[in-house]
Amino acid sequence: MAETKDRKSFLDKDYTRRQFLKLSGKSLVGLTFSASLISALGVSAKSLAEDKVRVWAFPQGLLVVDADRCVGCQRCEINCTLTNDGCCSSYISRVKVTRNLYSSRNGTGLYTEDNWTYFPDTCRQCKKPFCGEACPMGAIYADDLGVRRVDTEKCIGCGACTEACPWHMPTVNPVTHKSSKCVMCGACAEGCPSGALSIVPWDMIVSASQKT
Amino acid sequence: MSVKNGINGWAGTILRVNLTTGAITKEDTLPKYKPFIGGMGIGYKVIWDEVPLNTDPLGPDAKCVFGVGPLTASGVPCSGRMNITLLSCWSKGYSIVDAHMGGHIAHAFKYAGYDAMIVEGQSDKPVYIRIEDEKVTIEDASHVWGKGTFETNATLAKENGPEFDVASIGPAGENLVPMSNIVTSFGNSGGAGIGALLGSKKVKAVVVRGTGAVKIAEPMKVRLLSNYMIKDLVGGNNNHTVPCHAQSWSEYVATNNRWQGAPGITWDKASKGPIDMGEQPSGQINVAALRCNKGVFDFGEIAEKYTVKQGGCSSCPVRCYTEYDMDPLADYDLPTHVSNTCMPIIKMLEWYPNHKDADGNSVPSTHDFVDEKDAKMILGGAGSRAADEYGVWCNYGNLYEDFNMAYTTGVLKDVADKLYPGEWDEIPWDLMESGDPRWLFEVYRRISLGKGLFSDLGLGTYRLYEKWGMDDPAKNVAGVSFYDFVNGKNFNIGHNGYPRHHGPENCWQAGTLYSMMYNRDCMIHHLINFCSSGAPYNEITKPVLEHFFGEGCTDPQKHYTPINENKIKLAKWAFIGKQWHDSATLCNWMYPMTIATSKKRNYIGDLDLDAKYMTAVTGEEYTREDQERDSERISQLLRVMTAVSFKLNLGSTNLRKDHDKVSEWVFDKEPDFKPFEEGTVKLDREDWEKSLDMWYEAMGWNKETGIPTRATLEKFDLKDCADKLEELGLI
Incomplete structure (x- = not known):
């Protein structure tokens, strides 16, 4: 996709978090981005054009996932569980890279010949959440910021959320028997040493999107 | 709390797999093994207690101990190492050795709930050990017996599921070749003959999935300490702390080191086009993994052309395994995906x-x-x-x-x-x-x-x-001793069958001393890390090292000075520190944090960091003194086991003479120089003997024999070791 100034679109204009929420998790292929916004996202026009980069709206900004930069260190899972669970684990992490690292369901990983493809999966924060809709107890709710959380008082650990999520992101902790999912705390991106996960603050997005 | 066992740091359980009987049992890690930390320490204690040191290393009574430690998978950076202890089937004395591997399996093993796994007995048919949390089984491996490790790992990972990691041996191990290893992830391996030992037991692989967690006393403290380390202390691989190419923020530029990441250095084969590694200022977490580019260090800028990304181990922000797609190999019908680091790829x-x-x-x-x-x-x-x-x-x-x-x-x-x-x-x-x-x-x-x-x-x-x-x-037709003769390819440090691992050529008497202390190459990086960090000697390296160890503790490259007390102090810190790292487990290529990247710290590292991590992880106050006491205990056990093996297997009663004898080329090389002249790394024979005297004294060993005294051993609660040495007439 060319970084042209003359091709204006909705996305070149005044970005707000709400507007990005509409885009969140979707492919960015075919959309036109200004050079300044591409720069703010820390990615290349080519990566956007080839669908290698995904973005997710977080309260703090836009979460950018760049698979090519992922080095497989699992620090995202480590920082997620240290922050949210008071322990260190991979399985219950809300961001998941380990399951893509060895021999993933997608046929990628170190034990395949798929040219070093592995990357972190993140919660999509779906507008109509499969997890929440599947929960028989109504335990998954949206907070004031729109972040979907698990009410552990209501959760019975049945795993319906895990099964319903197309990406199996919510995970029932085998010890507490409570489900957990991403609460958009940002610890994964803050501790990512390669920039594979990054959060671009909203003010930077707005500022960049107003430039031509 | 998300953790089953209620113990901070340790998983709390040791697994025992008996291949003869098929029995799989579990025992408590604590309190018995706490004085030995974990990993290597647990391995040494198990072998000392359970395996007579004249046991056939490939016989039915041999055992090996896979071990991780209290810091493994605790969130601490560079804690992805697994140690495997066994008896050597190849080096002089057939004594205690370790294989060490990175990759991701150490984390999987710890998450599955184990600090160690003792493998004993022998199977009569090919098997693999399958660990899925508390479910541990011995499975048939006849379909992968005879296969290479890449195929085996791929097959078993696929058969068991996406979250299973694998480590396997190749045909060399199956055929009991002593120079054999176990391979996990992609090119991460542990050597020392572990392939042959597992081959003798018909164990093709270990397959692991862990859905558990490691309990942490102060999780946010671990996160903050990790952030501090990544921001202010750690550099590139081997903790090279000064960038090799000029960066706008950096006061210094290194001549050549492993911090090769820089603007214009790229991963050309990234799927969506080249990724530029950019600048990586000290103080920033999100660029730390872009500092090391081992490919460019090993092969020059041509490596960029075939680089996809930089890989490495669990928890480590410093990526030392360049991951390549080398097209030219396809012309020979060879696989093009390649990743490794150091010896197996550069030589x-x-x-x-x-x-x-x-x-x-x-x-x-x-x-x-x-x-x-x-x-x-x-x-x-x-x-x-x-x-x-x-x-x-490759035996280094x-x-x-x-x-x-x-x-x-x-x-x-x-x-x-x-x-x-x-x-x-x-x-x-x-x-x-x-x-x-x-x-x-x-x-x-x-x-x-x-x-x-x-x-x-x-x-x-x-x-x-x-x-x-x-x-x-x-x-032989060459008419020389290949242990001793001066030849650019002769790196034997002594007559025991293994080379120096950064010995006299970089690290003067200190490197030579600790290169002699094991029954394989020493794998110690404490000194080479700061020697080759890229930091200028007079402005950074010397003042930082003397800040920690006193005047005269270090020498500039190729301009050595005679031995002194502070050099011995430095050498001992490195020697016992290695045991700490393989027991904790932490990566010795990165730790200790001797020199920092941070100018505001005057580039002074933090040698107490490891102990701070222990305190935060376990919740029990642990100081550097505690760390050194426990590490020295393991070091003394290493020396005792070496002495006992040499006595039982060779009849030797003197390690100074029979184990610690340095190859002659160390003193004879560069004949145009005298020792201690600028420009040479040769050592002096008289000075070496004095070094050994001082070393034995510092370690509490008999100066004539190099064997620990009873007083030393009892100081470390190793009375049973002293009794055994006395029984054998060694003290």
Whole structure:
């Protein structure tokens, strides 16, 4: 996709978090981005054009996932569980890279010949959440910021959320028997040493999107 | 709380797998093994208590101990190491050794709920050990027996599911070749003959999935300490703390080191086009993994052309395994995906010595592939893949240096004619002479067979030299001792069958002392890290080191000074610190944090960081003094076990004479120089003897024999060791 100034679109204009929420998790292929916004996202026009980069709206900004930069260190899972669970684990992490690292369901990983493809999966924060809709107890709710959380008082650990999520992101902790999912705390991106996960603050997005 | 066991740091359980009976049992880690920390320490204690040191290393009574420690998978950076303890089947004395591997399996194992796994007995058919949390089973492995490690790991990972990690042995281990390893992830391996030991037990692989967690006393403290380390302390691989290429924020630029990431240094084969590594200022977390580019360090900027990304181990922000897609190998029907670091990938040209043409002229055996001078990299890629495929361990380079020396001195041909008549003509030397990468697959295949000329190389230096007469000038056509003679390929540190691992050539007497202390290469990086960090000597290295260890503790490169008390202090810190790292477990290529990247710290590192992590993880106050006491306990146990092995297996009562004897080339090299002159790294014989005296005294060992005294051992609660030494007449 060319970084042209003359091709204006909705996305070149005044970005707000709400507007990005509409885009969140979707492919960015075919959309036109200004050079300044591409720069703010820390990615290349080519990566956007080839669908290698995904973005997710977080309260703090836009979460950018760049698979090519992922080095497989699992620090995202480590920082997620240290922050949210008071322990260190991979399985219950809300961001998941380990399951893509060895021999993933997608046929990628170190034990395949798929040219070093592995990357972190993140919660999509779906507008109509499969997890929440599947929960028989109504335990998954949206907070004031729109972040979907698990009410552990209501959760019975049945795993319906895990099964319903197309990406199996919510995970029932085998010890507490409570489900957990991403609460958009940002610890994964803050501790990512390669920039594979990054959060671009909203003010930077707005500022960049107003430039031509 | 999200953790089952209620213990901070340790998983709390040791697994025992008996392959003869099929029994799988569990026992508590604590309190018995707490004084030995974890990993290597648990391994040593188990072997000391359970395996007589004259046990056949490949017999039914041999055991090995897979171990991780309280910091493994605790969130602490660079805690992805697994230690495997066993008895050597290849080095002098057949004593205690360790294999060490990175990758991701240490985390999986700890998450599954184990601090260690003792493997004992022997199976009568090929099996693999399957660990899925508390469910541990012995499974049939006949379908992967005979397969290479890449195929085995791929097959077992696929069969068991996406969250299972695998470590496997190759044909070399199956055929009981001593120079054999276990391979996990992609090229991450542990050596020391563990392949042969597992092969003798018919264990092809270990397959692990862990859905559990490690309990942390102060999780946010661990996160903050980790952030502080990544921001202010850690640099590139080997903790090289000054960037190699000018960066706008950096006060200094290194001449050459592993911090090769910089603007303009790219991963050209990233799927969506080149990724520029950019600047990586001290103080920033999100660029830390872009500091190291081992490929460019190893092969120059040509490596960028084939780089996809930089890989490495669980929890580590410093990526030392460049992941390549080397297209030129496809022309030879070889796999193009390659990843490894150091010896197995950088020294493959040693398998291609100059050969003689029809007129008797010496001609090079290698050629460029696509670009000028790319042979070292392309052949390196092929060789590392071949070595790991067959599960062959290189003994820190001695495997190919021994071949190179034997070939160029005529010993190889002479031995072949005498021991293996007819075999020479069956070897496809044309592959070697034409620089064909398939030569490497042929070499490693032959080594892995367990019989024939090349498989003798797989015996390891000690048994090879004995078999081929290379240890005695009167017994080989070259007329030299290959342990002692001055030759650019001779890196034997002593007469025990293994080389120095950053010894006198970089780290003066200190490196030589600790290179002598093990029954394999020492794998200590405490000193080489700051010696080659890229920090200027007078402005940073000397003041920082003297801040920690006192005046005169360190020397500039190639300008050494006589031994002194502070050098001994530094050497002892490094020696016992290595045991700490393999027990905790932390990566010794990165720790300790001696020199910092941060100018505002005056580049002074933090030698207390490891203990701070222990306190935050376990919730029990742990100081650097505690760390050094426990590490020295393990170090004393290493020395005791070495002494007992030498007595039982060789009849020796004197380690100074029979174990710690340094090769002559260390003193004889560079004849135009005298020791301690600027420009040489040769050592002085008299000064070395004085160094040993001071070292033994610092370690609490008898100066005549180099064996620990009863007082020393009782100081570390090792009375049973003292009693055993007394029983054997060693104290």
